[in-house]
Amino acid sequence: MEVNGTVAEGFEPVRAVFVRNFETLGERGAAVVVYRHGRKVVDLWAGTRDVDGTDPWQPGTAQIMRSATKGVAAAVPLMLAERGELDLDAPVARYWPEFKAHGKDRVLVRHILNHRAGLPVLDHPLTPAEALDPRRGPEAVAAQAPAWEPGTAHGYHPLTYGWLLDELVRRVTGQGAGEWIASEIAGPLGLDLWLGLPETVAAMDRVGRAGRLESAPDPSGGLRVRAKRAVTEAYDDPDSLTRRAFAAITPFPDQNDPAYRASALPATNGIVTADALARFYAALIGEVEGVRLITPTTMEAARTEESAGPDRVLVINTRFGLGHMLHGSASPLLAPGSFGHPGRGGPLGFADPDSGTAFAYITNGYRKTVTADPRAQALVSALRQTLRA
Secondary structure (H helix, E strand, O other): OOEEEEEOOOOHHHHHHHHHHHHHOOOOEEEEEEEEOOEEEEEEEEEEOOOOOOOEOOOOOEEEOHHHHHHHHOHHHHHHHHOOOOOOOOEHHHOOHHHHHHHHHHOEHHHHHOOOOOOOOOOOOEOHHHHOOOOHHHHHHHHOOOOOOOOOOOOOOOOHHHHHHHHHHHHHHOOOHHHHHHHHHHHHHOOOEEOOOOHHHHHHHHHOOEOOOEEOOOOOOOOOOOOOHHHHHHHHOOOOHHHHHHOOEOOOOOOOOHHHHHOOOOOOOOEEOHHHHHHHHHHHHOOEOOEOOOOHHHHHHHOOOOEEEEOOOOOOEEEEOOOOEEOOOOOOOOOOOOEEEEOOOOOEEEEEOOOOEEEEEEEOEEOOOOOOOHHHHHHHHHHHHHHHO
């Protein structure tokens, strides 16, 4: 396996594990980038940009990051709150009056970010075409009754999170989350990061810009939700919150469809290079070439535990701050103070303020893992051991 890129002295174990992922875990194409105190110390890529293709992965190859998109999208309300444009403790209906139907006047902005809004499911799932209409998703969640009393429990909102956040941002700023990210986050940092892939970038697919995501064989043994029989039963039960939450769009769109990539779904379809995702997290915890996205005070709020314990949707113990997953058994990150977000099937981005570290891994090989993909976890483990050495 030919691995491209560089690692700083001392970070060679990360490269060794990256190679081993291709040799033993069925990796087809991937990249990993690590920043330390604003300086890039790991920058590796290998394989092909498509799972079943021959075009080599390039330094600027981007991939869909699935739910790792949520960690990027979460920065938008945090930045708006810091600027005084959004109150995290205000009712969502203050900004979005139609939302208060069915007792949702008790849902706070904070509840969207910490997955306590009680709205992980839709009684009437959207078709793929409806899901890509920026009006239909928000209309559906506004009309939906909560599955539990808002604020009293937490449960991962795999798809509805995107419509909730996008419409809230639109009501406050007049822009969708994708537009706001482009102008206020990706632009200042020079990131190859898109929520709504522009036509100019999509047209470059032929020369290796945005790779295709496909299912890949999993030598590690398939679904790796570390839990008991209850988890499997929840995914198999069509009436469970688990099954219904992941079926809010039925059937799920083709993730390689240009129409899907051009849309803006802040829960699932951000497209990014590994370098851009790592730089984003580096800019949450410090300056990157003179740009810092949030203050230390906001950063501490982002990684403060808001929800913990049994997750009513994932049926395992999860921990959330304000829009980010926190280090824990469901999604092990670098250390207890780390915050970020995995994507179903592999991608992972996070920051660890205590060590000044930002990490990003993207892949074209989609797996059935929900939170802790073995390929990403192997890289995180190697990084953890490197920093302890």
